[in-house]
Amino acid sequence: MITLTEENYIKAIYHLGNNGINSVNTNAIAEAMNTKASSVTDMVKKLSEKNYADYKKYQGVTLTDDGRRVAVNIIRKHRLWEVFLVEKLNFSWDEVHEVAEHLEHIKSDKLIDELDAFLEFPTYDPHGDPIPDKEGNFKHIEKIVLAKAEVGSTYKCVGVDDTSSHFLKYLDSNNIGLGTIITIKHKEPFDNSIKIALENSEIVVSQSVAKNLYLKKV
Amino acid sequence: MITLTEENYIKAIYHLGNNGINSVNTNAIAEAMNTKASSVTDMVKKLSEKNYADYKKYQGVTLTDDGRRVAVNIIRKHRLWEVFLVEKLNFSWDEVHEVAEHLEHIKSDKLIDELDAFLEFPTYDPHGDPIPDKEGNFKHIEKIVLAKAEVGSTYKCVGVDDTSSHFLKYLDSNNIGLGTIITIKHKEPFDNSIKIALENSEIVVSQSVAKNLYLKKV
DNA sequence: ATATATTTTTAGATTAGTCTAAAAATATTT
DNA sequence: AAATATTTTTAGACTAATCTAAAAATATAT
Numbered sequence: 254m255i256t257l258t259e260e261n262y263i264k265a266i267y268h269l270g271n272n273g274i275n276s277v278n279t280n281a282i283a284e285a286m287n288t289k290a291s292s293v294t295d296m297v298k299k300l301s302e303k304n305y306a307d308y309k310k311y312q313g314v315t316l317t318d319d320g321r322r323v324a325v326n327i328i329r330k331h332r333l334w335e336v337f338l339v340e341k342l343n344f345s346w347d348e349v350h351e352v353a354e355h356l357e358h359i360k361s362d363k364l365i366d367e368l369d370a371f372l373e374f375p376t377y378d379p380h381g382d383p384i385p386d387k388e389g390n391f392k393h394i395e396k397i398v399l400a401k402a403e404v405g406s407t408y409k410c411v412g413v414d415d416t417s418s419h420f421l422k423y424l425d426s427n428n429i430g431l432g433t434i435i436t437i438k439h440k441e442p443f444d445n446s447i448k449i450a451l452e453n454s455e456i457v458v459s460q461s462v463a464k465n466l467y468l469k470k471v
Numbered sequence: 472m473i474t475l476t477e478e479n480y481i482k483a484i485y486h487l488g489n490n491g492i493n494s495v496n497t498n499a500i501a502e503a504m505n506t507k508a509s510s511v512t513d514m515v516k517k518l519s520e521k522n523y524a525d526y527k528k529y530q531g532v533t534l535t536d537d538g539r540r541v542a543v544n545i546i547r548k549h550r551l552w553e554v555f556l557v558e559k560l561n562f563s564w565d566e567v568h569e570v571a572e573h574l575e576h577i578k579s580d581k582l583i584d585e586l587d588a589f590l591e592f593p594t595y596d597p598h599g600d601p602i603p604d605k606e607g608n609f610k611h612i613e614k615i616v617l618a619k620a621e622v623g624s625t626y627k628c629v630g631v632d633d634t635s636s637h638f639l640k641y642l643d644s645n646n647i648g649l650g651t652i653i654t655i656k657h658k659e660p661f662d663n664s665i666k667i668a669l670e671n672s673e674i675v676v677s678q679s680v681a682k683n684l685y686l687k688k689v
Numbered sequence: 690a691t692a693t694a695t696t697t698t699t700a701g702a703t704t705a706g707t708c709t710a711a712a713a714a715t716a717t718t719t
Numbered sequence: 720a721a722a723t724a725t726t727t728t729t730a731g732a733c734t735a736a737t738c739t740a741a742a743a744a745t746a747t748a749t
Contacts, residue, residue, distance in 0.1 A: 258706065279727055292707055294728055299705090311714060311727060342585035352579045361570045367560035476736065497697055510737055512698055517735090529697060529744060695746070703738075709731090716725070 255303075257358050260327055261286065262296050263305055266316055267324035273316030282314075325389040331357035332378035332385075333368050339379040340372065346379045346430070347421035381412025381431050381467060397470075399447065400463040407436045408468035415465040424466070427456055434471065473521075475576050478545055479504065480514050481523055484534055485542035491534030500532075543607040549575035550596035550603075551586050557597040558590065564597045564648070565639035599630025599649050599685060615688075617665065618681040625654045626686035633683040642684070645674055652689065 263273075265285045270277040279297070283290045297314045300306035305320035316324065334356040338344035344352070366387065369375075376384055376392045383391045396411050410433045413420065424430065428451060438455060439448040445460035458466075481491075483503045488495040497515070501508045515532045518524035523538035534542065552574040556562035562570070584605065587593075594602055594610045601609045614629050628651045631638065642648065646669060656673060657666040663678035676684075 289708065290727065341589055352582050355577050359573050364570050371559055508697065
């Protein structure tokens with residue numbers, strides 16, 4: 254049996270280590286999980302014993318195939334619940350994350366498969382992240398970050414990197430959401446701010462916004 | 472902060488003690504929760520300290536108003552999730568309980584209020600049990616048990632006492648569900664079995680079935 | 690009312706997950 | 720390459736929830 258805490262560590266290792274492939278160091282995990290490095294050491298030992306992770310003292314940790322399977326399944330559940338919350342229960346995209354963090358740990362294959370069907374097999378969550386299917390396969394999207402978009406080109410917003418509620422609220426208040434069409438007007442080399450055109454307005458966004466908003470060419 | 476385990480103990484005390492009003496003894500709780508009496512003693516002490524329960528050594532335990540409020544809220548969540556599972560996710564009424572046991576502990580007022588609205592404010596769960604509203608008020612139904620129904624009268628099935636999957640599957644296989652209309656044909660004094668008429672058939676049910684099926688006169 | 694049985698509580702141990710502080714290993718600087 | 724700084728691990732302690740076994744209280748039977 255896998256515990257809730259173990260699941261959360263596996264998820265963190267997965268996200269921090271480029272799908273669990275790259276080695277992740279103790280401090281990074283501790284930081285991401287709001288805990289102490291010594292607790293992380295204990296837990297990665299345990300995950301290693303249970304064959305969810307490969308761990309060598311002082312060398313960081315990666316996920317095994319088993320560990321990766323667990324991680325992808327949690328991500329699938331998390332993102333499906335997010336779709337449910339936004340589409341059926343009127344949550345805004347900045348409110349979903351916290352609740353989904355809990356719902357993702359409910360263990361029932363029937364529950365999640367039926368939810369998937371009820372939502373008509375969505376392939377992206379409300380932040381534009383792909384939802385793995387039952388077998389763990391992701392759809393892949395050729396997205397680029399706004400900071401690297403070309404002046405003059407037109408794009409569709411397909412996702413965000415930072416899912417903090419501050420950032421998402423900022424986007425909302427500027428009428429930027431998933432699917433919003435924008436055109437790059439000007440890049441300011443001085444501070445790396447970017448002027449973009451929306452449907453009915455032009456706004457200037459800072460470098461930090463430009464680094465966190467994903468686009469797809471249209 | 473209230474833990475998942477504390478919530479489960481509060482729920483058990485509520486159910487065993489006629490809504491937490493009657494005193495419940497240690498062994499009964501241990502039995503209901505698949506744990507040992509000594510563990511129960513420890514926990515009821517803790518619940519008492521936290522003001523969810525009133526406990527005196529060797530005298531059993533009752534719930535405080537706070538404890539009762541917690542219990543009713545969990546029951547509300549449990550039953551709303553059951554409605555969701557049956558109505559939206561194609562669960563049958565014998566499959567819902569286990570998953571709802573987990574979903575009931577998710578803590579988010581918005582989640583549960585929106586779910587309530589999404590389901591159009593149901594007042595009964597799939598087993599015929601009333602769903603408390605936001606303020607904790609139950610609808611009450613004047614239900615009687617099949618064993619006490621009158622020969623010759625017609626009734627609607629409104630609930631079950633035993634929610635074990637064996638019993639629910641038995642009902643399913645005999646085409647008895649919530650809302651089914653039945654007429655009492657004959658009571659056999661010898662073994663307390665009862666002959667009932669359904670829409671297109673007549674069946675004889677045993678005493679144990681008759682004690683676990685709730686009816687409302689129509 | 691005394692003896693016996695049952696129930697409940699206490700005492701002490703265990704496990705999962707966490708922490709602090711010190712020790713050990715690795716990385717960086719001079 | 721030695722000295723210093725950083726990262727990681729170990730050792731030992733803590734809390735929540737549990738258990739077993741023994742002791743204490745209550746209930747039942749004779």
